[in-house]
Amino acid sequence: MRPILLKTLKILALQGGTRHSVHISSTELAEKLEISQQSASRHIIDLEKKDYIRKKYAQGGQIVNINDRGIAILRKEFTEYGLIFGTEKNIKMIGTLETGLGEGGYYISKEGYMEQFDSKLNWKPYKGTFNLRLNGDEVPKIEAMKAAEGILIEGFEEGGRTFGKAWVFKCTLKNKNKVMENCAIISPKRTHYKRVVEIISPVFLRKELNVKDGAEFKINVDLGDS
Numbered sequence: 001m002r003p004i005l006l007k008t009l010k011i012l013a014l015q016g017g018t019r020h021s022v023h024i025s026s027t028e029l030a031e032k033l034e035i036s037q038q039s040a041s042r043h044i045i046d047l048e049k050k051d052y053i054r055k056k057y058a059q060g061g062q063i064v065n066i067n068d069r070g071i072a073i074l075r076k077e078f079t080e081y082g083l084i085f086g087t088e089k090n091i092k093m094i095g096t097l098e099t100g101l102g103e104g105g106y107y108i109s110k111e112g113y114m115e116q117f118d119s120k121l122n123w124k125p126y127k128g129t130f131n132l133r134l135n136g137d138e139v140p141k142i143e144a145m146k147a148a149e150g151i152l153i154e155g156f157e158e159g160g161r162t163f164g165k166a167w168v169f170k171c172t173l174k175n176k177n178k179v180m181e182n183c184a185i186i187s188p189k190r191t192h193y194k195r196v197v198e199i200i201s202p203v204f205l206r207k208e209l210n211v212k213d214g215a216e217f218k219i220n221v222d223l224g225d226s
Contacts (some may be wrong), residue, residue, distance in 0.1 A: 094216060145223070185199055
């Protein structure tokens with residue numbers, strides 16, 4: 001959603017639009033948004049077209065109600081701020097399995113990492129990552145997770161090469177048939193992935209779950225355990 005539309009929706013919600021009808025004029029809305037009356041009117045029209053609100057004209061303005069779709073957007077925003085400021089302890093994401101580049105398995109197999117996984121997670125991971133791609137609107141959840149305090153895996157040097165630090169976040173993984181509990185998302189300090197979460201586990205997840213690329217999974221990250 002465009003930031004200006006989200007801001008408009010928030011103003012309507014602050015007037016009580018999630019609970020009851022709100023009477024507001026384009027002029028009043030324009031003052032709150034600090035934009036022209038024409039632009040404010042256009043934003044209301046856009047929100048209605050996208051089914052975030054419903055409106056009807058009334059004397060001196062319009063009567064607006066925020067639809068379920070609009071409430072869902074506001075709840076998502078609320079949850080993300082809760083994650084940023086530490087009041088939310090749980091993140092739920094949905095991802096689709098895809099084959100990675102193989103780099104994750106190479107890095108986590110290093111003994112300097114394996115020893116720390118064993119001491120901090122009480123298990124050593126299978127030497128490969130289970131990669132799940134998130135859709136675009138779920139990406140802020142990755143950023144919110146990274147802003148939380150995960151389990152730090154320190155960097156080290158080996159053979160004249162430096163291996164960087166990473167953070168892990170304990171999680172559970174669920175598809176329609178099974179729930180895997182001993183899992184964790186690994187978030188390296190440097191990564192080329194923007195929409196992919198890399199999951200480690202003490203077992204070979206593809207074999208354990210008998211799944212192929214394209215399979216969908218729910219990820220539940222418990223920040224209270226990280």
